[in-house]
Amino acid sequence: MTIPAFRFDNTYKRALPGMWLAVDPVPAPAPKALVLNHALAQELGVALGEDAAAVLSGASLPEGAEPIAQAYAGHQFGGFSPQLGDGRAHLLGEVIDTKGRRRDIALKGSGRTPFSRGGDGKAAVGPMLREYLLGEAMHALGIPTTRALAVVATGEDVWRETALPGAVLTRVAASHVRVGTFQFFAARGEVEKLRALADYTIARHYPECATADNPYVALFQAVTGAQARLIAGWMGVGFIHGVMNTDNMALSGETIDYGPCAFMEAYAAGTVFSSIDHGGRYAYANQPLILGWNLARLAEALLPLFDADGDRAVDIANGLLEGIAGRYRAEWLAVMRAKLGLVGVEDGDADLADGLLAAMEGQGADWTLTFRRLAAAVADDGAVLPLFADAGPMRAWLGRWRARLSDGAEARLLAANPAVIARNHQVEAALAAATGGDMAPFHALLAAVTEPFVEREAFMLPAPSGFGRYVTYCGT
Numbered sequence: 001m002t003i004p005a006f007r008f009d010n011t012y013k014r015a016l017p018g019m020w021l022a023v024d025p026v027p028a029p030a031p032k033a034l035v036l037n038h039a040l041a042q043e044l045g046v047a048l049g050e051d052a053a054a055v056l057s058g059a060s061l062p063e064g065a066e067p068i069a070q071a072y073a074g075h076q077f078g079g080f081s082p083q084l085g086d087g088r089a090h091l092l093g094e095v096i097d098t099k100g101r102r103r104d105i106a107l108k109g110s111g112r113t114p115f116s117r118g119g120d121g122k123a124a125v126g127p128m129l130r131e132y133l134l135g136e137a138m139h140a141l142g143i144p145t146t147r148a149l150a151v152v153a154t155g156e157d158v159w160r161e162t163a164l165p166g167a168v169l170t171r172v173a174a175s176h177v178r179v180g181t182f183q184f185f186a187a188r189g190e191v192e193k194l195r196a197l198a199d200y201t202i203a204r205h206y207p208e209c210a211t212a213d214n215p216y217v218a219l220f221q222a223v224t225g226a227q228a229r230l231i232a233g234w235m236g237v238g239f240i241h242g243v244m245n246t247d248n249m250a251l252s253g254e255t256i257d258y259g260p261c262a263f264m265e266a267y268a269a270g271t272v273f274s275s276i277d278h279g280g281r282y283a284y285a286n287q288p289l290i291l292g293w294n295l296a297r298l299a300e301a302l303l304p305l306f307d308a309d310g311d312r313a314v315d316i317a318n319g320l321l322e323g324i325a326g327r328y329r330a331e332w333l334a335v336m337r338a339k340l341g342l343v344g345v346e347d348g349d350a351d352l353a354d355g356l357l358a359a360m361e362g363q364g365a366d367w368t369l370t371f372r373r374l375a376a377a378v379a380d381d382g383a384v385l386p387l388f389a390d391a392g393p394m395r396a397w398l399g400r401w402r403a404r405l406s407d408g409a410e411a412r413l414l415a416a417n418p419a420v421i422a423r424n425h426q427v428e429a430a431l432a433a434a435t436g437g438d439m440a441p442f443h444a445l446l447a448a449v450t451e452p453f454v455e456r457e458a459f460m461l462p463a464p465s466g467f468g469r470y471v472t473y474c475g476t
């Protein structure tokens with residue numbers, strides 16, 4: 001058997017003792033590759049053959065792998081858990097890809113660890129394929145994200161409400177350092193470990209911060225910028241993460257953890273997809289607010305590093321937090337200018353963007369189709385007005401918008417607004433088929449979402465009326 005040759009250089013394990021536990025994945029009894037990401041493998045400098053299923057399921061360990069489970073804490077729906085950690089994930093190690101980027105190679109659904117808290121450590125085919133699909137869709141949209149190298153069926157069932165075929169996902173990430181990683185050590189008062197983690201994060205993700213007057217303040221500012229750009233990107237494509245807990249906020253600025261997430265269809269600011277988000281904490285319009293809330297938790301964790309004087313540290317943190325809303329608003333407005341086909345910056349642009357959302361609210365207008373059809377609406381109201389229950393406000397908005405446009409707007413609009421997203425009804429149909437052993441619908445949908453600006457009519461239409469309210473679960 002030829003095992004994929006990962007050239008591991010495992011700095012997290014080497015540099016940060018006490019922040020992980022060594023544990024091997026549980027071998028899959030009969031691994032079979034369901035989907036292999038050959039394009040991503042090429043970026044990593046790895047060749048995936050038919051025998052790759054063994055190593056990408058935990059059945060065999062590649063040379064140089066040093067499996068660990070990382071420790072972290074986190075606020076989950078506002079409540080703090082002082083110890084979470086990788087309950088069903090194993091970080092095999094790190095590689096330097098063909099572009100010189102350091103990336104984690106981790107297995108998910110690969111068995112129990114000391115952090116499992118009573119769970120079985122396993123995962124099912126459907127949720128693992130969902131993470132693969134959504135990650136590739138986001139990557140194709142240009143939004144920073146973790147990605148999947150493979151999904152491998154394990155050959156055994158896992159039990160949820162019923163027996164489901166098991167699977168392991170291989171996740172590739174810039175790193176798995178989270179806000180919750182910092183919270184773990186801050187909650188224990190382990191300041192030197194906190195400092196070591198911050199220094200490691202700076203060296204790995206934001207090396208320019210090392211020479212700042214206060215590297216830890218600079219780190220916080222860099223993370224704020226990365227996260228503001230990320231959430232603005234989500235908002236631009238109508239993506240709702242669903243579990244913006246602090247343990248799901250990566251300091252690298254990548255989207256991580258595709259559990260109860262989905263793309264919004266009919267625009268409504270309060271849209272929620274998660275089955276457990278009864279209060280709408282992580283609703284579409286709340287995501288920028290949760291950005292600030294999560295960053296406030298990071299600032300709390302970093303207080304001992306901001307300044308040895310506690311009062312001075314709090315003053316520094318408060319000053320940093322005051323800038324978050326403005327930073328996000330600037331990133332969001334940049335996204336919206338692109339989506340509206342605008343060139344340059346004018347004072348009325350924010351009002352124009354807000355005005356479109358006001359015209360869309362409650363009208364049943366599909367988010368993706370509305371923006372895509374703006375290209376045709378440059379010349380024809382009829383291209384977009386039929387999407388609205390009451391077209392009056394949108395008709396008035398179109399007049400103001402056209403007055404702001406310049407030559408070449410149609411091409412800019414088509415380049416900025418995707419034709420295809422991972423539509424919820426199609427995702428569910430593909431995953432149901434795959435769970436039953438038919439991968440063809442999954443591969444067809446994957447091909448469509450990885451070329452999101454190519455118009456494929458079969459993948460462009462919203463869910464039929466009989467699909468009902470969409471609910472997702474923490475199944476990944």
